[in-house]
Amino acid sequence: xxxLTPEQASELRDxxxxxxxxxxxxxxxxxxxxxxxxxxxxxxxxxxxxxxQQREMAMANRAAHQxxxxxxxxxxxxxxxxxxxxxxxxxxxxxxxxxxxLPEAPTxxxxxxxxx
Numbered sequence: 001x002x003x004l005t006p007e008q009a010s011e012l013r014d015x016x017x018x019x020x021x022x023x024x025x026x027x028x029x030x031x032x033x034x035x036x037x038x039x040x041x042x043x044x045x046x047x048x049x050x051x052x053q054q055r056e057m058a059m060a061n062r063a064a065h066q067x068x069x070x071x072x073x074x075x076x077x078x079x080x081x082x083x084x085x086x087x088x089x090x091x092x093x094x095x096x097x098x099x100x101x102l103p104e105a106p107t108x109x110x111x112x113x114x115x116x
Contacts, residue, residue, distance in 0.1 A: 002085035003093030009084070012096075015103045016075055023069040030062045071104040087111050 004012070078084035085094050089111040098105055107115065 002083070004085050004096060004099075008096050009079075012084075012099050012103050013076075013079055015100070016072055019103060020069065020072045020076070023065050023072065026065050027062065027069070030058055030065065068104065071106065074106065075104045089115075
């Protein structure tokens with residue numbers, strides 16, 4: 001599969017499945033923290049500001065987890081159509097080491113650096 005041995009492909013698919021489960025758990029945990037702060041809560045002004053700041057950070061983390069989950073789902077779909085492991089920009093194989101570190105990576109490192 002696109003420069004990957006069957007063993008490497010199987011290992012990466014397992015990594016993606018585990019990552020998807022971990023992201024789902026993180027999203028479940030962060031759901032409560034990202035709820036709006038009620039104004040009727042009997043807390044001081046500074047405590048309310050701190051709670052609002054913590055909520056904003058939790059929402060940013062939640063958004064990042066959702067984006068990464070989307071990439072993981074796309075990578076799993078790419079397994080099904082046989083395109084997993086190919087850079088979506090240059091269509092060259094993505095090295096196993098990069099995929100092992102970031103199994104949902106849609107691009108090779110040179111193309112990712114160009115995008116940034």
